[in-house]
Amino acid sequence: MAAFGTVFVPEMVISRYTQSQWSRPEMVPVDSISLHPGAHVLHYSSTCFEGLKAFRHADGGIYIFRMDKNVARLAQSSELLSLPKINGAMLSQMIIDIVKHYAADVPNPPGSMYIRPTHIGTEASIGKAAAPSLESMLYVLLSPVGDYFAGGAKPLRLLLEDNARCAAHMGMVKSGGNYASALQPIMKARAAVQADQVLFCPNGDVQETGAANFLLIDGNEIITKALDSSFLHGVTRDSILTLARDRGMKVSERELTVDELLERAVKPGAEAALSGTAAVLTPVGTLIHGGKEYQVGTGQGGATTNALRQALNDIQWGKAADTHGWLTKVC
Structure with missing residues (x-):
């Protein structure tokens, strides 16, 4: 099976x-982008993106999950990168149109259609290191994906890193540069201690991993960092916390120190997980800090x-009622 996110539909x-206005959206071959080598994005990283999914229900209907939140976050990222302001209604229609066009390619559960809206600065100017791109390109890619947990959900090993994932004022921007800045620590952690990911904890403050939000589950309580500009405001994070509240769980969005995390994570029944679009909720089995390994609860994925x-998943796949209005029907 092809690796996640490596297969694309042909358009x-x-x-x-350009000239202070958006062109009418059009369907083009997926490999048709042409950029000037002096394009702003190639030199000054004026790029942001989103990740969301469309799902096929048992009745054959195709539904997009929480599109409004992802469109709003792309608009926010674009603004924080000083890219041209996106038209949210136009982008929403672009997403709906291409998903509808390729509705036949949306896999059955547990597969889905991964949707990647992307916004990049295209103005050809290498003299704009301290000025925004006045031209840009907005496009939407589709990638049919299978079950992220084919073969079972393996509990992850996380290395706790004292540094930040990216510059604090850029944390809430879903920009390529933020992911690039996390690559070296992740690769070093894999080589040194066979960690799957790095949990960034600047000054002892538990924040996020290189590509997901972090949740600690202690009995009936979920603890996760309160929203601020230093880390990404995950849509899956928000969804999971909402469902936890629906179940009567206590949701604590607050500062979580490394010391408290390590103290509570080893308690019987404790769980930890990473939340994100691709894997939804991935169990964490081991935390590594100061040369020592800490088993989270049983070391396996927990019941909660x-x-x-x-x-x-049941809401996304149409097996449970969408009481929060998260699904947009495409066809």
């Missing part, structure tokens, strides 16, 4: 911003993690 939908992931 994408695209709009260009599994139940919350299943509850979210």
Whole structure:
């Protein structure tokens, strides 16, 4: 089976911003982008993106999960990167149109259609290191994906890193540069201690991993960092916390120190998990800090993690009522 996110449908939908206006969106071959080598994005990283999914229900209907939140976050990222302001209604329609066009390619559960809206600065100017791109390109890619947990959900090993994932004021921007800045620590952690990911904890403050939000589950309580500008405001994170509240759980969005995490994570029944679009909720079995390994609870995926992931999947797949209005029907 092809690796997650490496298969694409043959077309994408695209709009260009020039002369202070957006062009009419059009469907073009997926490999048709042409950029000037002096394009702003190639030199000054004026790029942001989103990740969301469309799902096929048992009745054959195709539904997009929480599109409004992802469109709003791309608009926010674009603003924080000083890219041209996106038209949210236009982008939403672009997403709906291309998903509808390729509705036949949306896999059955547990597969889905991964949707990647992307916004990049295209103005050809290498003299704009301290100025924004006045031209840009907005496009939407589709990638049919299978079960992220084919073969079972393996509990992850996380190395606790004292540094930040990215510059504090850039944390809430879903930008390529933030992921690039996390690569070296992740690769070193894999080589040194066979960690799957790095949990970034600047000054002892538990934040996020290189590509997901972190949740500690202690009995009936979920603890996760309160929203601020230093880390990404995950849509899956928000969804999981909402479902936890629906189940009567206590949700604590607050500062969590490394010391408290290590103290509570080893308690019997404790669980930890990473939340994100691709894997929904992935169990964490081991935390590594100061040369020592700490087993989280039983070291395996816990009942609460599994139940919350299943509850979210059931809504996405149409097996449970969408009481929060998270699904947009395409066809």
